[in-house]
Amino acid sequence: MLARLLFLLSLLIAFTAQARIIRIEITSVQSPTFEGKAFGRVGTYEKLRGKAYGELDPNSPQNALITDIILAPRNAKGMVEYVIDIYILKPIDLSRGNHKLFLEINNRGGKLFGGFNKSSNGNDPTTAAQAGDGFLMNMGYTLAWNGWDCSAPPTNNNLTISVPIAHNADGSSIxxxxxxxxxxxxxxxxxxxxxxxxxxxxxxxxxxxxxxxxxxxxxxxxxxxxxxxxxxxxxxxxxxxxxxxxxxxxxxxxxxDPVVAGIGFAATRDFVSFLRYATADDFGNLNPLANDIQYTFSYSLSQPARYVNDFQTLGFNADEQNRRVLDGIENWLGGASGIALNYRFAQPSRTERNRQNHLYPEGIFPFAYPVLTDPLTGKTAGRLARCTASNTCPKVFEINSANEYWVKAASLLHTDSRGNDLPAPANVRFYLVSGAQHGTGNETSRGTCQQFQNPTNGEPTLRALFMALDAWVTKGVAPPASKIPKKSDGTAVVAIPQPGSQTGLVPQAALGWPTIPGVTYTGLITTRYLLDFGPSFNQGIVSTFPTTVSGRPSYASFVSKVDQDGNEVAGIRLPPVAVPIATTTGWALRRTEYGENDGCEGAGQNIPFKATKAERLAANDPRLSVQERYRTHEGYVEAVRQSVRKLIEQRFLLAEDAEMYIKAAQESKL
Known part of the structure; x- marks a missing residue:
């Protein structure tokens, strides 16, 4: 009997030492929200806002890799504490939902899921209009957000996290x-x-x-x-x-006074684990989703997609009871980069592009999912290494625009360090949204760039692919094959690093780029160089910052070849690329007053075709005019119709979204 009691006591001690959410505090409830709008058979939704309080054992193997956690202050139980903002949109009647969690990893504290619901829904969606077409709610998903980014400003309904400052053992400032x-x-x-x-x-x-x-x-x-x-x-x-x-x-x-920023990874792990597996917190407060969630998905755009890359690499998709946290991941616009979060003096708001935020620890091996040995460092690693060991790997869609290939070396997601194609892992697929910039640009604005921005919108493809991801996770239905540029099929053009420069070049002839009057082409591309952050970098502690890339070896990367119009040939070619009326690119250059011919960061270009053959010849434009391509207005509409039909068949477009392209073609003045 005594032995049994001691065994049960040991289990209790082990449980209490685990990292977890110990208290959840719902500070406001709006029920119903969205002005009482009902979403199909699911009915009305309610909004829960509050805070979650977490504890981490700094000696736990799952937490010990958090930089400086061993130097964080501890409570009486020897635990490191943190507090996060939480936000939940759920069916009022959970039994009418689909028992699936849609976790959006917020971007610098903000919510960006509007593309799924065709709504610019703001940071506190409340009105019926802010629900958009209710895409996610009509299917019964519960939506959730949590703070993770220590640099997110605590304004405008942003989601924040409070993490401790690390100190030396004697209490002095680091x-x-x-x-x-x-x-x-x-x-x-x-x-x-x-x-x-x-x-x-x-x-x-x-x-x-x-x-x-x-x-x-x-x-x-x-x-x-x-x-x-x-x-x-x-x-x-x-x-x-x-x-x-x-x-x-x-x-x-x-x-x-560095903050222990890497706690942000554990915060998401423990929040999702609580929602998925817990009934109540340590104080008896009920989990608002108790016994409901059967599958978990994450969606992230840009900065948080890079966060999710490192979340996987560092093994945070396993909670401390070795249970899978996320079943499916849809990453959009993350490139092959990580995020500078698990470092001393972290600045996770930074992102490197070809003229932006160089010399931060973002482009760090490993880039790809399979376990590889890096010839530049001799290290062996991969995004799948830790989850494979714990049997907690999720299904993953890595979706990127052309901009990520040009300015964030996205090809390294699916190649080795020398740029050789890798087969897609069994649980990962890769997709390029051809000819798109970082997000949807304003085709009537140049911003700081030389040309008008690129309006190609990848969000309809995100909706279709999310449905494919759900079917893959919940029903085992194989997803569409990866659609990316490859060396093996001749669609990739390898960039050439430039000695002493922080960028490289893509040769015009190799790319196939046409010489377009009034458009400058330099081939500028971001190159990932091997940067040395000092002897302690393996522990995430930056002991020095490099001041230049001069003389440093680089990782090979590539972009998609283009056709005679300058439009990309690889990837998912949406109607603006497959049935073009302009050249659309993922790269752009700055105009005179803003650093002429340096890279224009996340922007792309929209360079319209001439309307008629006569106009084209007068301008010496090598690209066929709109009239030469489609002959009539109906010819253009029919070409769009055929394009969307093909995309539906390939599962890159939902039937309900196809009509928007056809309608836009019909209403155009072409």
Whole structure:
């Protein structure tokens, strides 16, 4: 009997030491929400807002890889605490829902699921209009969000997380190198806020440099040319001097008081695990989804897609009882990158593109899912390594626009470090949305770029692929095969690294890019170089920041070849690409006043065809005119109709979304 009691006691002790949500606090309920709108057979929804309180055992193997958690303050139980904002939209009658969780990993605190519901629904969707067409609610999904990003501003209904500051064992402040990439596309900014307070106000222990273009040499700004406005703010001198418009400033300094940012991974793990598996918290508060959730899915766009990449790599898809957290993952616009979250002095809001936020720890091996040995570092790793060991791997769709291939080296998702094609793992598929920029651009605006932006909208494909992902997870229905550029089928064009430059080039002839009057082509592409962040980098602690990529080896990456119009041949070709009236690209260049011919970050281009043959010849445009292509208006409409029919058959477009393309073609003046 005593032995049995001791065994049960040991189980209780083991349970209480596990990382988990210990308390959930619902601070507001709106029932019903969306002004009482009913969603088909599911009925009305309610909105729950609140906070969740978590505890982590810093000595647990699942948590020990969180940078600096061992240096975080602990409570009386020896646990490290955190607090997250939570937000849930659920059927009032859960029995009428589909018992599936749609977790959106928020972007810098904001909700971006509107594309699924054809709504710009804001950060606190409340009205019937903000429910859009109710795509997710009509099917009965419960939607949830949680804070994870320590840099998310606590404004505008953003979801935030509170994590502790790490200290040395004696309680003193931790100090170390930090770095700021600074660029304002205006001529009025007078100050710049640092991510962390400085350890000392001695200007001799910091360096501020400037250059006008990415390829220019660095110019050091002397100590009498800048000053600290506070321990977290710098400004130029004399007072009132603005930062030069679109110039690139870089600030290296010694920071203090790093937050334990990597807790953000554990927060999502434990929140989803609680919703899926728990009945109540430690204080008797009921799980609002208790005994309901049978399948879990995540959706993420851009920054949080990179977060989900690292979430998998670091093994957070297994909770501390070794149960799968997410069954299906749909990543959109994440590229092959991770996120600089699990590092000392983390800045997860940063993202590197061909003229943006260089020299942060984002493009770090492993890039691909299979376990590979990196010839540049000798390391062996892969996104699937930890989940394979714990048998908790999810089904994954990695979906990217052309922009991610040009400015975030997305091809490294499905190649080895030398750019050789890899077979898709059994649980992962890869898709390129051909000719699209990072999100949907405004075709009437140039922004800082030379050409009008690219309006190709990938959201209809996201809806169709999410249905395919659900069927794969819940019914075992095989998804559409990967659609990406490949070396093996001749659709890939390999980029050439440029010695001493932070970017590479895609040769025009190899790409097949036509010479279009008034359009500059340089072949500029982001190249992932092997960057050395110091001897402690394996533990996620940046001990130094590289100041240049000069002489460093690079990882091979590629983009899709283009046809005679400049439109991509690989990937999912939506009607704007398959039945074009313009050349649409995933890359763009900056115009004169904003750093001419440097990369225009996430933007693409929309370069319309001439209307008639006469106009084309007069402009010396090599691309056929609209009239030469389609002859009549009905000819154009029919071509669009055939295109969407094919996409439906391939499961890249839902029948309910096809009509929008046909209607737009019919209403066009072509």
């Amino acid at each position: 100090t170390g190198p930090s770095y700021e990439y600074i660029s304002f596309d205006n001529a009025t900014s007078l100050t710049y806020a640092l991510a962390y307070p400085v350890a000392t106000l001695e200007k001799a222990k910091a360096t501020l440099t400037v250059r006008d273009h990415l390829g220019d040499p660095l110019t050091v700004i002397p100590a009498d040319g800048w000053e600290y406005a506070s321990d977290k703010t710098i400004r130029l001198l004399p007072a009132g001097t603005p930062f030069r418009q679109s110039a690139i400033y870089e600030f290296n300094y010694t920071a203090k």
